[in-house]
Amino acid sequence: MGITGLLPFLEKASSACHLRDLRGKCVAIDTYCWLHRGAFACAERLARGEPTDIHILYCLKYVQLLLSYNIKPILVFDGQHLPAKAATEAKRRENRANARKRGAELLRLGRIDEARSFLRRCVDITHEMALQLIQECRKRGVDCIVAPYEADAQLAYLNRVDIAQYVITEDSDLVLFGCNRILFKLDLTGNGRLVEASKLHLAMGCREDRYRFEKFRYMCILSGCDYLDSLPGIGLAKACKFVLKTEDPDIRRALAKIPAYLNMRQLVVTEDYKDAFLKADATFRHMVVYDPVCRRQTRLSDPDEESTPEQYCCNAGQFLDEAIAFEMAIGNLDPFSLRKLDDWHPDVAGDGEEMSANAKKMRHLSIWRTDYATLKEATKETGTKAHKSSSLTTFVKRTVLKQEENQVELECKETIADVLQGYGIQSDEPSSKRLCHITSDVSSSTTSTSKVALEYRDLEALDVMGQLDQPATPKRKRNPFAISPAKRTLGGKDSPEVLLSPTKITAANRSLLHNVSPVKRIDYSQQRSQGGEVVASGSRFGRLKTAHDKGVVADEPKVISRFFCTKASVKIQTNRLIGSPKKVGSSGADADSLVSPTAIVKELKSKRDAQTLRATAIYLSSPEARLPNRGDRTPEKRRAHTTPGSDKEGIIGQLDSGIATAEEDSNTGLSSSQKENDDFEMLDTMETNSAKQNRSSPRTVRLALFERQVKKPLAQSPNRSDAAEELAIVLDDSSNDGDDGVGKQEIADALKTEAPITTLPSAPSARTATKTLVKSPVKTKARSTCKRPGLSANKRQASKGDSGTGGMTQSRLSMFGFQKKPSMQLNNR
DNA sequence: GTCACATCGTCGT
DNA sequence: CGATGTGAC
Numbered sequence: 049m050g051i052t053g054l055l056p057f058l059e060k061a062s063s064a065c066h067l068r069d070l071r072g073k074c075v076a077i078d079t080y081c082w083l084h085r086g087a088f089a090c091a092e093r094l095a096r097g098e099p100t101d102i103h104i105l106y107c108l109k110y111v112q113l114l115l116s117y118n119i120k121p122i123l124v125f126d127g128q129h130l131p132a133k134a135a136t137e138a139k140r141r142e143n144r145a146n147a148r149k150r151g152a153e154l155l156r157l158g159r160i161d162e163a164r165s166f167l168r169r170c171v172d173i174t175h176e177m178a179l180q181l182i183q184e185c186r187k188r189g190v191d192c193i194v195a196p197y198e199a200d201a202q203l204a205y206l207n208r209v210d211i212a213q214y215v216i217t218e219d220s221d222l223v224l225f226g227c228n229r230i231l232f233k234l235d236l237t238g239n240g241r242l243v244e245a246s247k248l249h250l251a252m253g254c255r256e257d258r259y260r261f262e263k264f265r266y267m268c269i270l271s272g273c274d275y276l277d278s279l280p281g282i283g284l285a286k287a288c289k290f291v292l293k294t295e296d297p298d299i300r301r302a303l304a305k306i307p308a309y310l311n312m313r314q315l316v317v318t319e320d321y322k323d324a325f326l327k328a329d330a331t332f333r334h335m336v337v338y339d340p341v342c343r344r345q346t347r348l349s350d351p352d353e354e355s356t357p358e359q360y361c362c363n364a365g366q367f368l369d370e371a372i373a374f375e376m377a378i379g380n381l382d383p384f385s386l387r388k389l390d391d392w393h394p395d396v397a398g399d400g401e402e403m404s405a406n407a408k409k410m411r412h413l414s415i416w417r418t419d420y421a422t423l424k425e426a427t428k429e430t431g432t433k434a435h436k437s438s439s440l441t442t443f444v445k446r447t448v449l450k451q452e453e454n455q456v457e458l459e460c461k462e463t464i465a466d467v468l469q470g471y472g473i474q475s476d477e478p479s480s481k482r483l484c485h486i487t488s489d490v491s492s493s494t495t496s497t498s499k500v501a502l503e504y505r506d507l508e509a510l511d512v513m514g515q516l517d518q519p520a521t522p523k524r525k526r527n528p529f530a531i532s533p534a535k536r537t538l539g540g541k542d543s544p545e546v547l548l549s550p551t552k553i554t555a556a557n558r559s560l561l562h563n564v565s566p567v568k569r570i571d572y573s574q575q576r577s578q579g580g581e582v583v584a585s586g587s588r589f590g591r592l593k594t595a596h597d598k599g600v601v602a603d604e605p606k607v608i609s610r611f612f613c614t615k616a617s618v619k620i621q622t623n624r625l626i627g628s629p630k631k632v633g634s635s636g637a638d639a640d641s642l643v644s645p646t647a648i649v650k651e652l653k654s655k656r657d658a659q660t661l662r663a664t665a666i667y668l669s670s671p672e673a674r675l676p677n678r679g680d681r682t683p684e685k686r687r688a689h690t691t692p693g694s695d696k697e698g699i700i701g702q703l704d705s706g707i708a709t710a711e712e713d714s715n716t717g718l719s720s721s722q723k724e725n726d727d728f729e730m731l732d733t734m735e736t737n738s739a740k741q742n743r744s745s746p747r748t749v750r751l752a753l754f755e756r757q758v759k760k761p762l763a764q765s766p767n768r769s770d771a772a773e774e775l776a777i778v779l780d781d782s783s784n785d786g787d788d789g790v791g792k793q794e795i796a797d798a799l800k801t802e803a804p805i806t807t808l809p810s811a812p813s814a815r816t817a818t819k820t821l822v823k824s825p826v827k828t829k830a831r832s833t834c835k836r837p838g839l840s841a842n843k844r845q846a847s848k849g850d851s852g853t854g855g856m857t858q859s860r861l862s863m864f865g866f867q868k869k870p871s872m873q874l875n876n877r
Numbered sequence: 878g879t880c881a882c883a884t885c886g887t888c889g890t
Numbered sequence: 891c892g893a894t895g896t897g898a899c
Contacts, residue, residue: 050891052881052892053892055893056892056893081887084887084891086887087888088887089888091888102889103888165885218887219891233892280881281879281880282880283879283880284879285880
């Protein structure tokens with residue numbers, strides 16, 4: 049059960065922590081947590097006894113994560129149950145058995161969803177699972193150890209003898225077993241919360257000089273722990289209050305004073321409780337654990353040294369025969385039946401041929417090596433030098449601002465490879481060159497000290513570090529999609545595009561999409577002809593078109609929309625799009641270039657060549673491919689249905705695709721990206737029909753679109769003046785400012801989203817329009833609502849909240865680091 | 878403000 | 891097992 053409410057209580061003793069801060073350290077892991085979480089993914093299969101390895105893979109993902117930060121993991125598994133916990137365990141088993149039975153019953157009745165919820169609750173982590181994981185870890189040279197009893201105590205032992213400097217768990221008990229540094233809530237991004245024993249007094253509100261660890265442990269036991277229920281009415285808060293008040297070193301006498309100190313007269317502290325308390329305390333201190341270095345069982349701390357009477361240790365486990373204890377610790381035995389399941393041996397394993405290859409790969413010193421102690425000692429003496437071979441020979445000093453300690457500057461040693469790797473840049477050929485501690489004047493350092501020949505990769509490292517030291521402010525935020533500026537100046541065309549993950553600081557008001565989008569990354573401002581005349585318009589459409597035109601050259605991906613280009617797997621290369629305006633003028637390829645992606649799909653469809661269609665990258669990269677039941681009701685068919693073959697209505701028809709009005713009651717599952725495709729097609733068609741269309745501007749077309757949407761020409765609508773005016777203002781305002789074409793587009797998107805159409809009540813400037821769109825109220829009563837196939841009623845409700853964000857789903861927004869805003873607060877107007 | 882108790886989610890797609 | 895919510899004191 050752990051200690052109820054301990055983690056929130058420890059808030060002040062904890063700090064945010066990332067795995068990158070643990071480089072080169074050793075970490076002991078409470079593997080039960082991972083296995084248990086992983087087993088949830090395949091609960092049904094496990095419950096039915098079907099073979100699966102999803103839970104194993106889940107754990108290995110974490111192992112890999114640790115290894116990628118050069119952290120040595122030691123996986124610790126639970127051993128036998130303590131007699132003191134037998135009752136609790138029996139109860140759990142019973143609960144699981146019950147859940148299993150009910151699950152099976154429901155399954156027979158065909159109520160699958162309900163059955164699932166029960167089958168999930170009955171997942172039990174068996175030693176077979178543990179062994180499966182242990183065997184995978186052995187292949188990877190990762191240490192595992194099975195605790196004689198509770199993994200908690202084993203973890204604490206490894207931490208206390210400094211075999212592992214950190215412990216990873218979800219169980220708050222670890223704190224009172226006496227761990228020094230515990231990482232809770234570690235996720236796959238490497239973030240977690242670090243609780244340090246040295247800060248516990250902060251959480252308790254105790255002066256540091258008066259604090260002793262016993263106080264904390266007593267407090268936890270009093271508040272109720274696995275080995276002892278609390279006195280009625282005593283929780284963490286009361287226990288803390290009491291522990292801070294009493295100064296009596298004799299705990300028996302102190303316990304008797306609880307009712308007096310806490311003003312709880314009705315409370316009676318029996319002799320039995322005092323005994324049980326001392327036993328529980330001894331259990332935490334003297335639990336039997338395994339010492340991998342001496343290969344024998346021992347106690348977490350010595351009862352003699354702490355003069356704990358033998359009688360109180362009765363719950364702390366018993367020693368096993370030495371040989372059996374060893375076999376159990378390395379995982380060969382089932383801890384309960386002591387049956388032999390495997391016969392691995394650390395001393396023999398290294399001799400095998402395949403193992404020697406692994407040993408090479410093995411980057412960390414195994415705790416099972418007989419020379420572990422001496423080697424570790426050697427590592428300590430020679431410092432970090434011994435701890436790494438080739439790639440870590442060079443160190444870069446940089447100062448790191450630690451946020452939570454009032455900006456104390458700490459010096460930390462990191463290698464180039466470390467820095468690069470930490471931000472997702474693989475260093476294939478680790479640089480062995482020495483880097484200077486200079487981040488600004490790179491050129492002078494390269495020239496003046498001739499022995500330092502900085503390479504592009506090194507410069508990147510410097511760049512990353514420079515960016516890291518730059519603090520984020522409300523106005524300037526870290527942009528996960530920013531591209532290294534070094535690339536443009538130094539890398540040139542042929543250097544690979546490098547995303548400097550969370551390092552780069554850019555203006556917060558600039559759309560993060562700007563950097564991912566193939567369209568927005570186009571530097572349209574440079575697209576002037578030689579006379580200085582602007583070739584491409586500043587609008588998104590203009591840029592889109594220009595990009596599209598350029599992309600026609602064979603093998604180059606064609607830009608389709610914000611998110612897609614014609615080759616699904618090909619990354620748009622900015623340098624091809626930036627600064628090559630010459631192709632814009634060359635009209636030769638232009639005619640061909642105007643074949644829109646939608647047209648290709650259409651053509652393929654007409655040929656009924658489904659195979660080709662599916663194989664087409666366009667199709668695969670389009671949202672259409674992701675529609676449920678895409679075989680039977682594609683947008684293509686709907687389009688044909690709603691606008692039956694009329695060429696004259698072609699443009700409007702295409703515009704209309706993806707929009708379902710209430711009257712038509714047709715469905716659409718199109719995302720904004722797909723709509724953008726349609727926008728694009730609209731541009732195509734416009735171009736070819738330009739004579740007939742009298743060269744209509746995008747704005748006209750969008751007004752047409754708007755009219756179409758409300759199903760009546762705006763002229764006949766009572767809202768016409770307001771709505772159209774506002775729309776016009778919005779569109780006009782944004783048309784001068786090229787970069788704010790986004791705002792225009794967002795609005796156009798918003799008009800087309802599934803959610804009720806919104807218009808701005810009083811047209812603000814386009815700049816704020818983009819921002820406030822989320823909050824804007826529904827003024828024009830929306831008549832075209834959308835029903836999406838496959839969405840249940842409540843989900844549809846939920847998706848309404850996304851309206852106004854240009855069709856972006858919340859998950860996508862949060863992917864880019866946006867918080868969900870309290871949207872639609874003006875709804876009730 | 879505290880505590881006891883009940884209920885839900887843990888993954889992955 | 892933790893997080894969260896609710897109701898009682």
